[in-house]
Amino acid sequence: MGFIEIVIIGIGLAMDAFAVSICKGLSTRKLQLKHAFICGGYFGLFQGLMPLIGYFLGIQFKSKIESIDHWIAFILLSLIGLNMIKEAFGDEECCDPDFSFKAMLPLAVATSIDALAIGVTFAFLNVNIFFAVLIIAITTLIISMAGVKIGHVFGSRYKSKAEIAGGVILILMGLKILLEHLGIFIL
Secondary structure, three states, rough: HHHHHHHHHHHHHHHHHHHHHHHHHHOOOOOOOOHHHHHHHHHHHHHHHHHHHHHHHHHHHHHHHHHHHHHHHHHHHHHHHHHHHHHHOOOOOOOOOOOOOHHHHHHHHHHHHHHHHHHHHHHHHHOOHOOOOOOOHHHHHHHHHHHOOOOOOOHHHHHHHHHHHHHHHHHHHHHHHHHHHHHOOOO
């Protein structure tokens, strides 16, 4: 898996954090630069940490399921993507202007659970995990910081569109992995 594919996966994973960041920006009366750094920092850190944990968990099972690893990658990415799309059409979440550790930690964990599964997938695909984690963390940091500003300026107009886009990206990446492994598609 190359740089571009990891960036694309990073963008897809960052869409949940982006949606929450939009919500945080929307709820903030007087936006300060520190708000963007707090969101970006929490979400970037956890989006980077979770794939690392998933990778080391996945390595434990790799030899037992190598013959079907491409199917597992496809199924995990598709399920995560479909769930993101489903969430985009769900009830609107309440926006809370609290940027404290107590408020941000659960949000960072909740938005990065998908990244744990991606880490398991990376173990099956022999990805340089430290490079991938760095790219995903930086991508999420930047996108989340932008989300706070966008939410503050434009409101919740882009929240569900971001979740749909993220879901579609992850499904397409899963399909690409499957088709490449089956020898049907090579890019």
